[in-house]
Amino acid sequence: MKLWSQYFIPTLKESPADAEIPSHKLLIRAGLVRKLGGGLYTYLPLGLRVMQRLSQVCREELERAGAIELAMPHLHPAENWQQGPRWAAAREIMFRADSAGDGRRGPREPEYVLGPTHEEVITPLVRAEITSYRDLPKNFFQIGTKFRNEIRPRFGLMRAREFVMMDAYSFDATDEGAIRSYHAMKAAYEAFFRRIGVTAIAVEADTGVMGGSFSHEFMVPAEVGDDDVIYNEESGYAANREKATSALVPADLADAPPAGAVEEFPTPGVVTIAALEAAPYAVPADRQFKTLVYVGDGKPFVVILRGCDELEEAKLGSLGFTVFRPATAEEIEPVLGAKPGSLGAVRGTIRNPDALAGVFADHAIRLVGNGVTGANRDGFHLRHVNIGRDLALTRFGDFRRVRPGEPDPKSGAPLKVRRGIEVGHIFKLGTKYSDKFGAVYTDDQKQNHPMVMGCYGIGISRTLQAVIEQGHDADGIIWPWAAAPFQVLVCVLDPQLPEAMDLARALATAAEQAGAEVLIDDRAERPGVKFKDADLIGFPLRLTIGGRGLKEGILELKWRAQKDIIKVPVAEAAARVAAAVKEAWAKA
């Protein structure tokens, strides 16, 4: 048990000016964290206690799933990353750490980086230490600080530059084994979030820079989330916006009978879909081809969508480029022959087709029969364009952004969208890293094979904030039992009375023996201050001992999540408290 007067809980009446969302304000007001700089936070004692609780529950569930804890350095030789498969893509988010004191200034390449994640460390380790199928599968995890130079840190712990993450890495002999490991981790995640009282749903996700074959994100539904979840409750479909698809292609008009030969017509000054939709052209957006140019690994490529659709940029990841970005007008003109606004991909109109890394078309353009597209000549467009006959396509793919209301790919029911906070992510990686680092094992036929990997992350510090975002009211935080910094607060209104403090200690002991952690508010403050602080911090169970009640032989028991106050005779109090604690653990 701890005495409040001896502890350190700096609460605030007012929200700091730089906090915007409820959970961020409460983190600071309740004395859980303080900001050092952008995206950098000190965990105060109360905040640290919550972090430790979350970490411990996470640890228990992972160990139950067979994972093994270790701890890797936070400082990585840059060499590990340079040898890995994603140096080009990952270096932007990594903090460089160059050795100090040797008199050299600013080496071209960093000597060390601060680890944003640990594939580049664990894979060489496993390569060196595990060589036989007999030693597989293995799944290693750690809980520790990660560093990412986020372009824009946001909302307190929600997106920080330094944060606490659980990261795990599985190594299997076979693809089936890797899928088993993946599902074991998915189940462990579900158990973790359930135990700490957080509603998190698994949604299909894009693999992003990680690479790999499939992936789920664990999302906490919240208005302040960074991500859009596309879902339908009935069918159970749920996917991150970056991954979401819809069953939108009822008819395939790729080879529709041409309405005529391709024909150029002047469109002076028309550089937008909307302008072509307007009079005098009157071409509906869903009959236009939108032609976008990107640069992938240094080479331009073209993406074609319906005029009415938006590109979901993350989906370009499926094309296999390490890095890509929108092309500039200067890069586009020499290759296609026109400025943006008159671009197209009709055969014969592209000035320098050999310079292109490909022409990729979204499936939905199949809905466009005789369409209109740019002529690759400024101020001109083409009509009667047929996909099969006229477009110089490399291949089709899924590149468009799904819109709410479109049919679910599973059931055809309308898709919905809601915001979510990504608190966890699991990837089936395949052999991307084991190939690169040579992590192979020998099977019982003396044959060598690359290990099949998975990687898994839970943002512990972000989860802390998600818990608050999901559990608060106008008065403050409402901690789930298993996540609370202390489960029980004994609020002593008259700490100068020895019998009040004696009773408080006795009840605290009883609660501790039942398995709770207890804080005693022994401060010489007025009752109002104590109650406000208790509600602000949100201890799940509050016992109130006052001089007035003591005379009548009663004290009060109150759950933070409930309105009513339960009066308990002092003689029964210890037993009632112990029972309440046990009941709370049973329900948690």
Add this chain to the structure above:
RNA sequence: CGGGGUGUAGCUUAGCCUGGUAGAGCGCCUGGUUUGGGACCAGGAGGUCGCGAGUUCGAAUCUCGCCGCCCCGACCA
């Protein structure tokens, strides 16, 4: 990095437009009164007005530059 905001005591802020003594609330310290939902009275400490130039007799206030922080976008646990 692009767009928008903002920076005055530990916290929340007024003052800035229209240049002339830096003000309040909370918190803190002292004394007293109070004591079941952020008490009251009296006294007190606490400020390079983000930093640097410039304009001016005089700059928190006007001008320029820089920096920090917040919000929107791309990125992520």
